[in-house]
Amino acid sequence: MTQVAIVMGSQSDWPTMQKAALMLKELGVEYKAQVVSAHRTPNLLVEFAEGASENGIQVIIAGAGGAAHLPGMIAAHTHLPVLGCPVRSSQLSGLDSLLSIVQMPKGVAVGTLAIGEAGAANAGLMAAQIVALQNTNVRDNIVAFRAKQTETVLANQRLELDE
Numbered sequence: 001m002t003q004v005a006i007v008m009g010s011q012s013d014w015p016t017m018q019k020a021a022l023m024l025k026e027l028g029v030e031y032k033a034q035v036v037s038a039h040r041t042p043n044l045l046v047e048f049a050e051g052a053s054e055n056g057i058q059v060i061i062a063g064a065g066g067a068a069h070l071p072g073m074i075a076a077h078t079h080l081p082v083l084g085c086p087v088r089s090s091q092l093s094g095l096d097s098l099l100s101i102v103q104m105p106k107g108v109a110v111g112t113l114a115i116g117e118a119g120a121a122n123a124g125l126m127a128a129q130i131v132a133l134q135n136t137n138v139r140d141n142i143v144a145f146r147a148k149q150t151e152t153v154l155a156n157q158r159l160e161l162d163e
């Protein structure tokens with residue numbers, strides 16, 4: 001059963017948002033990805049967000065660029081945790097996306113990640129960490145992922161002087 005939903009405002013967000021999908025796949029979390037836009041598919045947004053909980057979704061990752069209202073509007077229609085990913089925009093490099101997502105009014109929460117691919121990957125990791133609260137397989141996968149990461153960092157250090 002799908003545990004995490006990844007939604008994005010446009011097909012053009014997929015190169016960024018697939019980093020979340022890749023992380024979830026690596027950590028053994030079932031996910032489904034789809035395009036949903038607060039602006040362009042407003043009725044679908046309401047249908048998706050209101051049905052997410054009864055469809056078994058535990059966490060929603062929402063990525064959008066520019067006037068990125070998607071994560072906040074989804075959060076307004078569900079009690080599930082929503083992780084917002086600011087996609088890098090062509091005009092303002094994603095600062096517009098970040099500010100659109102991060103400044104939520106008190107009472108409706110969106111957990112905002114960093115701009116771009118690293119933020120999307122971390123949204124996948126954070127979603128997996130939430131799923132892992134009640135899933136020991138995913139928890140074990142996260143622990144193993146982190147241990148491998150530490151090992152790789154230490155094994156790859158090359159600190160000779162360039163002379």
Ligand SMILES: Nc1c(C(=O)O)ncn1[C@@H]1O[C@H](COP(=O)(O)O)[C@@H](O)[C@H]1O
Nearest residue numbers: 009010012037038039064065068069070
């Ligand atoms: N910010 C939103 C929303 C929304 O917030 O609902 N829907 C689409 N968009 C964004 O518009 C940008 C340009 O989209 P196109 O590339 O389709 O023109 C995308 O980054 C998308 O997330």
